[in-house]
Amino acid sequence: MYKELRIMTLPILLFQGGTHGNFLAKCLTVASGQEEDFDFYGDNKGAHNKKKLSRAVVEDVHPDTCDDIDIFVYVNIKLEDLYILQWHILFAGGDFGLDTLTVKHWDEIERAVNYYPAHEIVLNGFAEQVDAFKDSGTPGLRELFKRSMQLTNGLLTTQSGIYAKHRIQNTFEFAWFYDQPKFCAKVGELLVDLGYKYLVDVKHQQQEFVNRKQDILQSKKLVEQAFKCYTSKTSMDISNLCVYEQAYLDYLIEQHVGYTIENWQEYPTNTRNINPTEAWEGVRYEL
Numbered sequence: 001m002y003k004e005l006r007i008m009t010l011p012i013l014l015f016q017g018g019t020h021g022n023f024l025a026k027c028l029t030v031a032s033g034q035e036e037d038f039d040f041y042g043d044n045k046g047a048h049n050k051k052k053l054s055r056a057v058v059e060d061v062h063p064d065t066c067d068d069i070d071i072f073v074y075v076n077i078k079l080e081d082l083y084i085l086q087w088h089i090l091f092a093g094g095d096f097g098l099d100t101l102t103v104k105h106w107d108e109i110e111r112a113v114n115y116y117p118a119h120e121i122v123l124n125g126f127a128e129q130v131d132a133f134k135d136s137g138t139p140g141l142r143e144l145f146k147r148s149m150q151l152t153n154g155l156l157t158t159q160s161g162i163y164a165k166h167r168i169q170n171t172f173e174f175a176w177f178y179d180q181p182k183f184c185a186k187v188g189e190l191l192v193d194l195g196y197k198y199l200v201d202v203k204h205q206q207q208e209f210v211n212r213k214q215d216i217l218q219s220k221k222l223v224e225q226a227f228k229c230y231t232s233k234t235s236m237d238i239s240n241l242c243v244y245e246q247a248y249l250d251y252l253i254e255q256h257v258g259y260t261i262e263n264w265q266e267y268p269t270n271t272r273n274i275n276p277t278e279a280w281e282g283v284r285y286e287l
Helices: 021-031 079-095 106-115 120-147 154-165 174-178 180-194 203-211 214-231 243-257
Strands: 012-014 059-061 070-076 167-173
Touching: 012 021, 021 059, 021 070, 021 180, 021 203, 070 180, 079 120, 079 154, 079 174, 079 214, 106 120, 120 243, 167 174, 167 180, 174 180, 174 203, 180 203, 203 214, 214 243
Parallel strands: 012 059, 012 070, 070 167
Antiparallel strands: none
């Protein structure tokens, strides 16, 4: 999908969709004292309040609309960020509204795809991924989610291209958004580089940000606790894990055992019952 390139007049904050660049840009502008504090969200699922910032200190842009070589700051992602990031993209990216923590059946995903046929998420390959896996029922849904957390995820591939194309002065780690002391300290450092001071505390904005993501943060902790029980051969009831959580646990297990595991037809209900076998090597899904 073609997008018109933007002409930049401010230092550039470059970020891939879903990596919280809008939120960071607003925090930088408010913390600098250039704009009054305000509600970053409005009625949106992400920090997408359309309030016009006439005195913004950075220009927040996506890679596909930026041809400038020199970038002031880029939001960097790592493999371990993908569980939270993929959830956030499908839920809040362009207000797509798909909460992977509540998805149980394919019809919920197909309903979102059909409701937003021109949405950037749909046009960027999500519809094709859905078509490749949907005939395999719940195991296929779990596989779709698991692949979104792997190294071959398109976000990491795109990021490699970003580093090859641009000269990046600063990086802002995705994980820092979820660590208040680190977040505020790094916002202050960026402001100094921009020639401003940290005049307005934005701790409350970071707290609101984290509060809105408690479901996915607690979900990540739950699955990682289940993984610890699996590796220590101790008992934990996992019968209430949602499909997205099952996919993450399978991903962690694959990293541990060093091979792709066979997809479960019936998912184990206790960590003591997890006995993964290596997956068949033939082609199962056409992508």
